[in-house]
Amino acid sequence: MKKRRVVIGVIGTVLDKRGKRANRWVKWRPTVGLCQQPDLPVDRLELLYQAKDRGMTEQLSDDIREVSPHTEVRTHTVAIDDPWDFEEVYAAFLDFARHYAFDTENEEYLVHITTGTHVAQICWFLLTEARYLPASLLQTGPVKNRDDDNRAAGTYSIIDLDLSRYTTLTSRFQHEQQQSVSFLKSGIDTRNATFNRMIDQIERVALRSDAPILLIGPTGAGKSFLAKRIYQLRQSRHLVAGKLVAVNCATLRGDNAMSTLFGHVKGAFTGALQPRTGLLREADGGVLFLDEIAELGLDEQAMLLKAIEEKTFFPFGSDKEVYSDFQLIAGTHRDMPTWVAEGRFREDLYSRINMWTFALPGLAERREDIAPNVEYELQRFAASRQMQVRFDKEARERYLRFARSPQAAWRGNFRELSSSVARMATLAEQGRITVELVDEEIQRLTQSWQPASQKALPVISEEIDLFEQSQLETVIRVCRQCHSLSEAGRMLFAVSRQKKSNPNDADRLRKYLARFGLSWESVRNNA
Template sequence: MKKNVVLGFLGTNLDAGKRRRWRPSVQICQHPDFPIDRLELIYSRRWQGLAEKVKSDINAASPGTEVLLQLINVRDPWDFEEVYGAMFDFARGYGFDEEREDYHVHLTTGTHVAQICWFLLTEARHVPARLVQTGPPRGEDPGPGSYQIVDLDLSRYNLLQQRFDTVSREYSTLLKGGVETRNEAFNAMIDRMEVVTSGSDAPLLLMGPTGTGKSDLAARLYELKLQRRRIKGRLVHVNCSTLRGERAMSTLFGHRRQAGAGGVSDRRGLLQEADGGVLFLDEIDELGLDEQAMILHAVETGKYLPLGSDYEVTSRFHLIAGSGQDLAESVAAGRFRADLFARLNLWTFRLPALHDRPEDIEPNIVHELDRVEKLLGTRISFNADAHARYLRFATDPGTLWPGNFRDLGASVQRLCTLAPRGRITTRMVDEEIVTLKTTWAVAGADPDMQLLTDHLGAQAQDIDAFDRVQLATVIRTCRQSASLSAAGRTLFAASRAAKKSRNDADRLRKYLEKFGLDWAQCRS
């Protein structure tokens, strides 16, 4: 059976009996249901006499309790830095044996500063103990008073844990935009994101195809950080695909008037605007390598150099980066800095495409209906058969939703706007499905395949993908050239330079004949 060990300060007023007859360091050892095998009594040298007297009184009242006097000299017991440092050194040198002993910290004695230090050291597990709070007996009760053991593992307290769980669900709902999502992988990602956002200031990287909600999620992450009081500033959203060259530097980092950036006055820059808040760099892979280097320096040091300035300025912000491309591939291709990717890749969250979350399509349709209701100011709903028809199409594995939630939101908004008397009918759903399929067919069409189909008709389907790209290039060159010879010179320029090509026109003619084409057909 483990021994009970209590650590506590000598109470220079209470243990001396100056206020009442109750003396906490003595009477904590007199609870039959809380036997103490050893009491470590901490005191300063000036109170040596009182410490010896308290030890003697404990030995008389509780002979089974061993009292060890621990001398810690503190000049000012109200100086937090001095007290904490002394207690920290005591804890490090104590030699806790948790396999054989259970430790408790007596909070009742000592200054308020000492009590705060006990709590901090215990909560950080520098002192592997539970807290004990004692109180005097009530009325005329001659007993030792009361005691309460407080365990800082808050998960042990059911009501507190229920409150924590409720708050966590509220934060998760915030990050999901109020949508009751059902996809287990997505919900697990949101839960992990909530934990990371609430406990870390490190950069976050959101990756996923266009339309998966990276911008909306970044705004919700900002709101969560604001609620958790991790930030005080604003959210600055930057679409990096709109920044090019010197304008990118000036927009992000600002410039001084003499920098020649086209301005007549100083410009703060968006990094300065994000000071104390969140900087969301959407499409961060579109930044140039120089801008990436400066972003990395700003993230790591909180400082950067505006254009034309001789002095760095300070901006402390939380960074959220978004990318529709795989940054690891961009690093391999030399388009993205490996050191910046390493900094961003600490917390990477990949947002799945809509067609990978079919179980979440229905609740998102409901969410879009609510959104459009606020937009249009009227309640709109599906007829039962129309809803079934639309949901069947939306969740079909062959429906890819290339624009993801943007496509879904636009589709529901079209249906609601055109709905007579607030009801969406089956006919409207069928028309919308045709609209979506037509739009996707045009947007996703292969331009090379379209060109070959124009010239070869259905036979284009029989050409290998390897040959399609080459043949399409040949046809485009023929269209842009004045003659067969001119097209040959363009297509076989490298061979001619190496003196490997003798008759470019004849070579091109024979290539076209392989596919049943001639010069005139390519030009038509």
């Protein structure tokens, strides 16, 4: 089916106004002329104008209906006080683009750049380049030969400009890029410099390339979440028309793996009573996210490579190829070079998906980002439960001290942090997370990170260096092995006590434990 042609433009207060009464029909007017092109029928014209030009716009709309009855004219008022102000014009056009219901499946779009100020034309360029407008540029012009019968209609050309010449102008609108980066981070004010640089690069790749993206990182580091945000970013710029299809490859085994990914025909295997489309075909025109891609079998890997490179594959049990054009985002926590060296993952497939590889750090490597993520999780919980939840000041400080300390292992990464905040918020009376709730949660986390063969360390109220943490763990282990404070002191200070004429090992140990808010009793009671 042929797509409808839609032209977007702004009224030309000078060129479109030329001529009065019948005289206007013999002079070239860009907006009317573009609707008089016999080989460029316009199904719909989206015409932007300022309120003060309403009368002229109505006259222009009537004239277009007369010369091109099949063209639907839709008018839109825009508020622009100064048409020579870049930011004002850009903001007005951007607002129109963001609220316009583009239908790229059924319509093709052209942006008419002949009318309006030079500022308006440049803003149309920038918005088209950034894909806020999924369109080509349309230029119209007058006929130079006065005897030409097509004088009133003029000429037209559809152009594809190299907009790299306007990079100095795009710096005025860098906040738009920053908004894209913020979108990938869900508005979280992350402070880890390495992570922020990576997100900035992912944003540029997402908007400029449809090549596969590989996200590597431990479980819970946010691979699935980031894949979804990448898809939403590309969708907002009209770079994908299809949907996001996601699957965890670790859940696929045997015939089920083939069938789930590539589909099957009826009777392909026992139990295949009905044909199945498969996820690759469902992702046509969109994004396919394969989490834990390293868990795929070698047969599935071979078929996936063909599907990526040729955009075709055979459904399970079929001798007829099907087509699917999708962008692949893959995730894994495996060491892929090792996986390839051991023969568990095809080298050719790894080479194909390794063009854009980003290693997501775990939460323990981004401790400076814990505070903003705690706030994000708290707000998310509150929004989902339609209730206000907050930390008491002391409780928040205590939780963050622990969360950022070396004691906090965060083996489950951001997923574990989310669960931790959700537990405290759920137990909060009247929406207040108290010190008592924080202490309970710290104890719960500390115990969950200890191997079953070890007893949990007592909770430390202050952040301590890794060096001191190791030293303190040794002291606590000795205390638990001894029956008295003095015995533990003698064992711990066996060498240095020999140099003292009157050693007081018990007092020395008591003062050491007190530095961390601990006592002999608390260490023994927690044994």
